Amino acid sequence: MGLTRNVSLATALRYKGQGPMWAYILHRVGGLGMATFITIHILASFIGGNVGGFFNDVYQNWAFQVFIFFCVLFHAINGLRITILDLFPKLIPHLREAIWVEMAVFVPLYLLTVYVIVSTALGG
């Protein structure tokens, strides 16, 4: 009797959460992205040789850089926001406003980064 709990990834993403939910998802993506990257990076440079070289090429790729910079910047800025609100729960009612502030910092910074990365990539 009964249907399963009905929460596939697709259903979950269809839920109309707002800023905070997306911040949570992207924070997770960012954290995971960095953790994976750093692990591979350390292992690769430890092993060195061809394998290391291959990964080094990946890092040089601008698309990868756009991604990893997103992970770092977003995770770091959003993480600061989380930390502040968590240490002072009285501020949590303003969580949505906090995300606006955070965006005001993150978006220009990230756009600038992307611009630099892409123009460096194009400019050689």
Place this chain on the structure above:
Amino acid sequence: MAKVHQFDVIVVGAGGAGLMAGLYASRGAKTAVISKLYPTRSHTGAAQGGISAALGNYEEDKPEWHTYDTVKGSDYLGDQDAIEFMCNEAIEAVLELEHMGLPFDRTPQGKISQRPFGGHTNNETGKPVRRAAHAADRTGHMILQTLYQQCLKNKVNFFDEYQVLDFLIVNGRAAGVVAIELATGELHTFHAKAVIFATGGHGRIFEVTSNAYVYTGDGAAILLRHGLPLEDMEFFQFHPTGIYKLGILITEGVRGEGGVLINGKGERFMPKYAPTVKDLASRDVVSRAIYTEIRAGNGVDGKNYVWLDARPETINKFAALDGRLNPDGTPYTITGEQVLQKLPDIIDFCRVYLGVDPITQMMPIQPTAHYTMGGIPTNKFGEVVIDDRNTVFPGLYAAGECACVSVHGANRLGTNSLLDLVVFGKHAGLKAAEYAKNADWQNLPGDADAGARSALDALRNGSGKENAFDITVEMKKVMFEDVGIYRNEKGMRAAIEKVRELKERFKHVRVADTGRIFNTELLNAWELGNMLEIAEVVAECALNRQESRGGHSREDFPERDDENWLKHTLAWHTGGKTRVEYKPVTITKYQPKKRVY
């Protein structure tokens, strides 16, 4: 074969009354509480204002005053021994709730806070007294939560989402109930020594009501079918200010803060009906006034609603005209912010449901069916009595809105219902457990659930010519129009005709849903059957009582008639016919006199 469970005491209903009964019964007997809703969904949770007790936390107050106010409020139809009992128990009852952890609001000294409420007065000065203990504007919610939590703590057995369909009588004693488990559609027989009904009221027989969808009078209808009487069914309270069409309650507090009622012509009309207290007259008086205006064509746009105006400028204008003063003697004025601060919930309701901001706009309101004064007759221990000599039916108890003790008589005072729940719920529970200790088990017949089964089968096998939803709509409409605030012989006769016709048509209903799991259509149809039964009895009792008293106002008999009608109605309904008898009112200290506020 249905599943059989055995408990000493079965409580039907998990509102304030049912939970209190369950809590107390479980201390002395193996008890189960059966409810068609999850307990926290019961309508007790909707109560806002407060629970009355003469705690005297702000100013002097006495249970005797509370008793007198209640007697007067009941238009002298309440049984005074029971009222005195309730008002004396009130203090202990409220303190007990506090000891259970209920988060009452507090006075600056840390005591339970109290607020004034309609009809509660200092008997010496006649001024309002602060008697309603409250937890913000969700006192009922907090009572419901606290009692449920205490039941969990004390490991009371719950059968949630089991709807009771039938009551079992063996050898003239209560022997249990039959219920359907909503999640599976299975019938369960609950074998018990004692049964407590706490199923709430039946406001859903009216079109516009503040009551929940589940207020379909199940308990009362089940007992009626088993040949037991119901008491004072003609008395139903209409609250003057419900949101137009929706019936959602707007508390008296709005008028307390200076809000006024305005008709379709833009006139303030209450001074015509209650020259001294005007908009703050008692509930029955204001409801009647609104309805009179509407009938005279003074509703807004010719429709059946009027305005409740709580805009600061209106409040200030009329306060000045009335010469209303602050306690310090300065003229009474109010600002928009103050209105917002004092009535946050009402403003929320208006914004959500009407898109109206009461600070800048008027609220469309109309009287709304609110509270069932009548019900299953009981004595003050919650024992169901079945005749004018108060003969007790062994093993059967009732408490809460479905019961009629009678402490509310012809008109209930605000905040007395929550008190009724905890006081009589407790005593019903205690009595039932005590009874169960000494009583023998009655043997159940093999086909105990046959009655319930055939009732459901009838709905599954009807000809299908009729739609249950249509019947519901028509019943509510005719009951609200003709057996509502104003009643007269012609209208009520027509209503009785109509309800009988609807009952005929109801026989042809067939539910489309043939499933077992959560067949809500089937159960809604069964509830409609109950409502039709109750509606007929209400209409007939109302037609029978040839006077006006409290919530029962006859245009053709506008005066109270103590000589002929100072008595309770008992109504039986067998073989499609209603039989009415009477029971004397218990009068101890207070002789009836004219009711002026």
Place this chain on the structure above:
Amino acid sequence: MKVTIKIFRYNPEQDKKFHYETYVVENAHETDRVLDLLEHVKGYNDGTLSFRRSCAHGVCGSDAMRINGHNMLACKTLVRDIGDQITVEPIMGLKVVKDLIVDMEPFFDNYKKVLPWFISDAPTPADGRERLQSPEQRARFDESTKCILCAACTTSCPSFWASDDYLGPAAFVAAHRFVFDSRDQAASERLEIVAETNGLARCHTAFNCTMACPREIQITQAIGELKMATVTGRVE
């Protein structure tokens, strides 16, 4: 006005899989509640449509459902506020039993885990009167007394979607109600329960709960206060 309402349907006795059914309600009014539309569809289009409801004005917690993708109470959501194209689905993360009805047991089980009842060994005042509590102490936990256990919060939480072992915001609100009540003495037992692996640490402040709560309780803040209480031990 004309309203098109698309409803999630699932009949366990016939269907293997759910599907959607679309109904058109011709004479809808913009002040109609979604609950009114559902009643209309049930009354005239298809009686088998099943959903829970009781109070019809947002105080009993029966009818939390996903309306246009967001958890709300059907009785507190008006056509006026969401437009004439409406999609109604059951709340997520609890097993669908039939149509819009889900199995609430895991939700209530989680609630019961946090000892949601008043606990105090202190004797009641000798005169039988109330325990004293200042208005400020009372205000401390006022928000969390508003909960109607509708489950809109818990079933909007990504952590709960991931696995229903997660205690969930509603249970935290219940714990908060007692932990910060100056009269209650079981704060440490409750904190130990809410701090377990499936408890507080699995709240990642996704905030969906707070935004779904029809009682407008600051749930995430309450959870935050519980978290800090476990860390600092302060339960005032």
Place this chain on the structure above:
Amino acid sequence: MEKAKPKVLPLNKRGMNFEMFMWIITRLTALAMYGLILTAIVGALIMGARNQMNLADVLRWGFMPNNPHVLNTDVPDLAPWSTPFWRTVASLLLLVATAHGVHGLVAIADDYIVTPRGRRIVRVLSIIMMISMSLIGLYVIWIS
């Protein structure tokens, strides 16, 4: 008056456990990382990186001011980076970030892996991972 409730619960009576300990550690390490990263970047600027600003380099300095990383950048003089001070900064950052990151992975796993057995495995794996990553990192920082 009744017995007043304690204002601060003793350490063993406030629900503090591994999860909540790591919860607060995650926040504190987040703050620590900010501090260390800023130190590293400021240090790099002082040591003459001003003119060779490059995004990837900033990241390298920021997250791991160790020799090989700096080697890849345009900093004029490598010597200052080999002092024990900068090696210590790099090591701290490494330990803090590893603890933070690995526990982050545990936190994510906890959402999906809920059996006690599964969780035990995740925790054992995470400890192994944390120790080995830290050791490798330290080796790189201090030896190379």
